[in-house]
Amino acid sequence: GAGVSQSPSNKVTEKGKDVELRCDPISGHTALYWYRQSLGQGLEFLIYFQGNSAPDKSGLPSDRFSAERTGGSVSTLTIQRTQQEDSAVYLCASSSVGDGSYEQYFGPGTRLTVT
Amino acid sequence: AQSVSQHNHHVILSEAASLELGCNYSYGGTVNLFWYVQYPGQHLQLLLKYFSGDPLVKGIKGFEAEFIKSKFSFNLRKPSVQWSDTAEYFCAVNARAGYSTLTFGKGTMLLVSP
Numbered sequence: 001g002a003g004v005s006q007s008p009s010n011k012v013t014e015k016g017k018d019v020e021l022r023c024d025p026i027s028g029h030t031a032l033y034w035y036r037q038s039l040g041q042g043l044e045f046l047i048y049f050q051g052n053s054a055p056d057k058s059g060l061p062s063d064r065f066s067a068e069r070t071g072g073s074v075s076t077l078t079i080q081r082t083q084q085e086d087s088a089v090y091l092c093a094s095s096s097v098g099d100g101s102y103e104q105y106f107g108p109g110t111r112l113t114v115t
Numbered sequence: 116a117q118s119v120s121q122h123n124h125h126v127i128l129s130e131a132a133s134l135e136l137g138c139n140y141s142y143g144g145t146v147n148l149f150w151y152v153q154y155p156g157q158h159l160q161l162l163l164k165y166f167s168g169d170p171l172v173k174g175i176k177g178f179e180a181e182f183i184k185s186k187f188s189f190n191l192r193k194p195s196v197q198w199s200d201t202a203e204y205f206c207a208v209n210a211r212a213g214y215s216t217l218t219f220g221k222g223t224m225l226l227v228s229p
Contacts, residue, residue: 030188031214042221050214059216095214096122101147101166102214106159 002026004107006092012113021077021110025094032059032075033095033104034067045107046090055059104107117142119206120222128196128227135198135225136191138206145211150180151219154202162204165189166211176200198229 005024013019016095025032034046049069060066064083069075079086089111093104122137126163134226140146151159180191189206189216204210 033216035217035219043207043217043219045216045218048216055214066138095219101164102190102209103149103161104217105161106151108158 004094004105005090006090006107008110009108010111010113012115014055015084015114016081017021018078019082019112021079023075023077023089023092023094023107025073025075025092026096026105027073029094029096029105030072031095031102032069033093033109034075034077035091035093036088037091037109043091046077051064076089080110082112084114087112087114117146117210118210119198119208119218119220121204121206121223123223124221125224126226127157128225130198130227130229131195132224132227134193134196134200136204136206136225138189138220139187140193140206140208141187142210142220146208147211148180148182149209149217150174150178150189150191150205151205152202153205153222159205162191177198178227196225196227198227200221201225201227 007022032049037043047067048056064080067077089109091109092107095104118141120139149164150162152162165172166226196229203222205222208215209215209217
Protein backbone atom coordinates (compact mmCIF):
# COMPACT_ATOMS: atom_id res chain seq x y z
CA GLY A 1 0.00 0.00 0.00
CA ALA A 2 0.95 3.65 -0.24
CA GLY A 3 3.32 4.97 2.35
CA VAL A 4 3.71 8.41 3.82
CA SER A 5 4.31 11.01 1.13
CA GLN A 6 5.78 14.47 1.47
CA SER A 7 6.06 17.41 -0.85
CA PRO A 8 8.08 19.09 -2.08
CA SER A 9 11.08 16.79 -1.88
CA ASN A 10 13.41 19.77 -1.99
CA LYS A 11 12.80 23.41 -1.27
CA VAL A 12 15.25 26.28 -1.58
CA THR A 13 14.07 29.58 -0.20
CA GLU A 14 15.51 32.94 0.65
CA LYS A 15 15.93 34.02 4.22
CA GLY A 16 12.83 35.79 5.45
CA LYS A 17 10.38 33.99 3.16
CA ASP A 18 7.60 31.71 4.39
CA VAL A 19 7.46 28.04 3.37
CA GLU A 20 4.83 25.33 3.55
CA LEU A 21 5.67 21.65 3.71
CA ARG A 22 3.03 19.02 3.10
CA CYS A 23 2.55 15.52 4.48
CA ASP A 24 0.08 12.85 3.38
CA PRO A 25 -0.03 10.10 6.00
CA ILE A 26 -0.90 6.48 5.45
CA SER A 27 -4.64 6.12 5.02
CA GLY A 28 -6.34 5.27 8.29
CA HIS A 29 -3.45 6.33 10.50
CA THR A 30 -4.80 8.58 13.21
CA ALA A 31 -1.50 9.90 14.54
CA LEU A 32 0.82 12.19 12.58
CA TYR A 33 4.20 13.49 13.64
CA TRP A 34 6.69 16.05 12.34
CA TYR A 35 10.40 15.71 13.03
CA ARG A 36 13.43 17.65 11.89
CA GLN A 37 16.73 16.06 10.95
CA SER A 38 19.75 18.32 10.87
CA LEU A 39 23.48 17.79 10.94
CA GLY A 40 24.79 17.43 14.43
CA GLN A 41 21.33 17.48 15.98
CA GLY A 42 19.97 14.14 14.89
CA LEU A 43 16.20 13.83 14.73
CA GLU A 44 14.14 16.24 16.79
CA PHE A 45 10.44 16.05 17.45
CA LEU A 46 8.48 19.11 16.38
CA ILE A 47 4.72 18.52 16.66
CA TYR A 48 2.27 15.65 16.96
CA PHE A 49 -1.40 15.23 16.06
CA GLN A 50 -3.62 12.46 17.37
CA GLY A 51 -7.20 12.25 16.19
CA ASN A 52 -9.25 15.24 17.28
CA SER A 53 -7.09 16.04 20.28
CA ALA A 54 -5.19 19.28 20.58
CA PRO A 55 -1.77 18.88 18.97
CA ASP A 56 1.35 18.49 21.07
CA LYS A 57 3.43 21.49 20.01
CA SER A 58 6.10 21.09 22.65
CA GLY A 59 8.87 20.48 20.14
CA LEU A 60 8.38 23.55 17.97
CA PRO A 61 11.57 25.61 18.23
CA SER A 62 9.94 29.03 17.87
CA ASP A 63 6.64 30.74 17.14
CA ARG A 64 7.69 30.99 13.51
CA PHE A 65 6.77 27.32 13.23
CA SER A 66 3.18 26.12 13.05
CA ALA A 67 1.31 23.14 11.69
CA GLU A 68 -2.21 22.11 10.98
CA ARG A 69 -3.92 18.92 10.07
CA THR A 70 -7.07 19.15 8.03
CA GLY A 71 -9.80 16.54 8.17
CA GLY A 72 -7.66 14.24 10.22
CA SER A 73 -5.46 13.48 7.23
CA VAL A 74 -3.12 15.84 5.37
CA SER A 75 -0.85 18.06 7.40
CA THR A 76 0.99 21.26 6.53
CA LEU A 77 4.02 22.54 8.42
CA THR A 78 4.55 26.28 7.96
CA ILE A 79 7.73 28.13 8.73
CA GLN A 80 7.44 31.90 8.66
CA ARG A 81 10.31 34.29 8.10
CA THR A 82 12.75 31.45 7.49
CA GLN A 83 16.24 31.65 8.92
CA GLN A 84 19.39 29.84 7.83
CA GLU A 85 19.26 27.67 10.94
CA ASP A 86 15.94 26.28 9.68
CA SER A 87 17.82 24.43 6.94
CA ALA A 88 17.23 20.73 7.59
CA VAL A 89 15.29 17.72 6.40
CA TYR A 90 11.74 17.81 7.68
CA LEU A 91 10.28 14.36 8.21
CA CYS A 92 6.70 13.35 8.63
CA ALA A 93 5.56 10.06 10.16
CA SER A 94 2.21 8.46 10.83
CA SER A 95 1.09 5.58 13.00
CA SER A 96 -1.83 3.51 14.15
CA VAL A 97 -2.15 1.10 17.03
CA GLY A 98 -1.15 -1.73 14.71
CA ASP A 99 0.25 -4.66 16.68
CA GLY A 100 0.30 -2.58 19.84
CA SER A 101 3.69 -1.03 19.20
CA TYR A 102 2.33 2.14 17.61
CA GLU A 103 5.12 1.87 15.06
CA GLN A 104 5.77 5.07 13.14
CA TYR A 105 6.18 5.02 9.37
CA PHE A 106 8.30 7.78 7.92
CA GLY A 107 8.03 9.69 4.68
CA PRO A 108 10.99 10.58 2.47
CA GLY A 109 11.29 14.06 3.92
CA THR A 110 11.52 17.57 2.54
CA ARG A 111 15.01 19.01 2.33
CA LEU A 112 14.76 22.71 3.13
CA THR A 113 17.64 25.00 2.28
CA VAL A 114 17.47 28.62 3.38
CA THR A 115 19.91 30.87 1.52
CA ALA B 116 12.09 13.61 29.91
CA GLN B 117 13.29 10.78 27.75
CA SER B 118 16.78 10.67 26.30
CA VAL B 119 18.65 8.20 24.12
CA SER B 120 22.39 7.83 23.92
CA GLN B 121 24.17 6.07 21.10
CA HIS B 122 27.73 5.25 21.98
CA ASN B 123 29.43 5.66 18.63
CA HIS B 124 28.94 8.36 16.05
CA HIS B 125 30.98 6.61 13.38
CA VAL B 126 31.90 2.96 12.97
CA ILE B 127 34.08 1.54 10.21
CA LEU B 128 34.15 -2.21 9.63
CA SER B 129 35.31 -4.63 7.00
CA GLU B 130 32.87 -7.00 5.40
CA ALA B 131 32.18 -10.11 7.48
CA ALA B 132 33.11 -8.36 10.73
CA SER B 133 30.66 -8.50 13.59
CA LEU B 134 28.70 -5.43 14.58
CA GLU B 135 27.40 -4.16 17.88
CA LEU B 136 25.97 -0.66 18.20
CA GLY B 137 25.25 0.53 21.69
CA CYS B 138 22.08 2.29 22.76
CA ASN B 139 21.06 3.38 26.23
CA TYR B 140 17.94 5.24 27.16
CA SER B 141 16.72 7.21 30.10
CA TYR B 142 13.03 7.06 31.00
CA GLY B 143 11.16 6.36 34.18
CA GLY B 144 8.33 4.32 32.71
CA THR B 145 7.70 1.45 30.35
CA VAL B 146 8.96 1.96 26.84
CA ASN B 147 8.86 0.70 23.31
CA LEU B 148 12.27 0.50 21.64
CA PHE B 149 13.16 0.79 17.98
CA TRP B 150 16.10 0.75 15.66
CA TYR B 151 15.68 2.63 12.40
CA VAL B 152 18.07 2.60 9.46
CA GLN B 153 18.63 5.23 6.80
CA TYR B 154 20.47 4.00 3.73
CA PRO B 155 22.21 6.62 1.58
CA GLY B 156 19.60 8.67 -0.25
CA GLN B 157 16.69 6.79 1.26
CA HIS B 158 14.22 7.52 4.01
CA LEU B 159 14.09 6.07 7.49
CA GLN B 160 13.03 2.45 7.67
CA LEU B 161 12.27 0.31 10.67
CA LEU B 162 14.92 -2.32 11.30
CA LEU B 163 13.38 -3.90 14.38
CA LYS B 164 11.35 -3.10 17.45
CA TYR B 165 10.68 -4.30 20.96
CA PHE B 166 7.49 -3.64 22.88
CA SER B 167 6.79 -6.81 24.79
CA GLY B 168 7.72 -10.47 25.12
CA ASP B 169 11.10 -11.96 24.28
CA PRO B 170 13.76 -9.30 24.91
CA LEU B 171 15.83 -10.65 22.03
CA VAL B 172 14.23 -9.39 18.88
CA LYS B 173 15.11 -10.17 15.31
CA GLY B 174 14.71 -7.74 12.49
CA ILE B 175 15.28 -7.53 8.80
CA LYS B 176 18.57 -8.33 7.05
CA GLY B 177 19.94 -10.46 9.86
CA PHE B 178 19.93 -7.76 12.53
CA GLU B 179 18.94 -8.44 16.11
CA ALA B 180 18.77 -6.45 19.32
CA GLU B 181 18.53 -7.32 22.97
CA PHE B 182 16.56 -5.33 25.50
CA ILE B 183 18.25 -5.43 28.90
CA LYS B 184 15.89 -3.65 31.24
CA SER B 185 18.31 -3.50 34.17
CA LYS B 186 20.86 -1.70 31.99
CA PHE B 187 18.36 0.47 30.10
CA SER B 188 20.02 -0.80 26.94
CA PHE B 189 18.92 -1.95 23.52
CA ASN B 190 22.07 -2.81 21.60
CA LEU B 191 21.94 -3.69 17.92
CA ARG B 192 23.95 -6.64 16.62
CA LYS B 193 24.75 -8.42 13.40
CA PRO B 194 27.21 -11.32 13.26
CA SER B 195 28.58 -10.56 9.80
CA VAL B 196 28.12 -7.22 8.08
CA GLN B 197 27.92 -6.62 4.36
CA TRP B 198 28.88 -3.64 2.26
CA SER B 199 25.16 -3.00 1.73
CA ASP B 200 24.78 -2.39 5.48
CA THR B 201 26.50 0.95 5.06
CA ALA B 202 23.94 3.36 6.48
CA GLU B 203 23.06 5.51 9.45
CA TYR B 204 21.41 3.72 12.35
CA PHE B 205 19.14 5.39 14.86
CA CYS B 206 17.96 4.05 18.17
CA ALA B 207 14.61 5.45 19.36
CA VAL B 208 12.28 5.11 22.31
CA ASN B 209 8.74 6.09 23.09
CA ALA B 210 6.58 5.74 26.12
CA ARG B 211 4.35 2.70 26.12
CA ALA B 212 1.19 4.65 26.72
CA GLY B 213 -0.58 4.55 23.42
CA TYR B 214 0.53 7.08 20.87
CA SER B 215 3.59 9.05 21.82
CA THR B 216 6.45 10.76 20.10
CA LEU B 217 9.79 9.11 19.45
CA THR B 218 12.97 10.29 21.07
CA PHE B 219 15.94 9.47 18.89
CA GLY B 220 19.60 9.02 19.54
CA LYS B 221 21.95 11.10 17.41
CA GLY B 222 22.66 8.19 15.12
CA THR B 223 25.63 6.01 14.25
CA MET B 224 27.07 6.15 10.77
CA LEU B 225 28.27 2.69 9.76
CA LEU B 226 30.68 2.36 6.88
CA VAL B 227 31.43 -1.16 5.68
CA SER B 228 34.40 -1.53 3.39
CA PRO B 229 34.36 -4.34 0.84
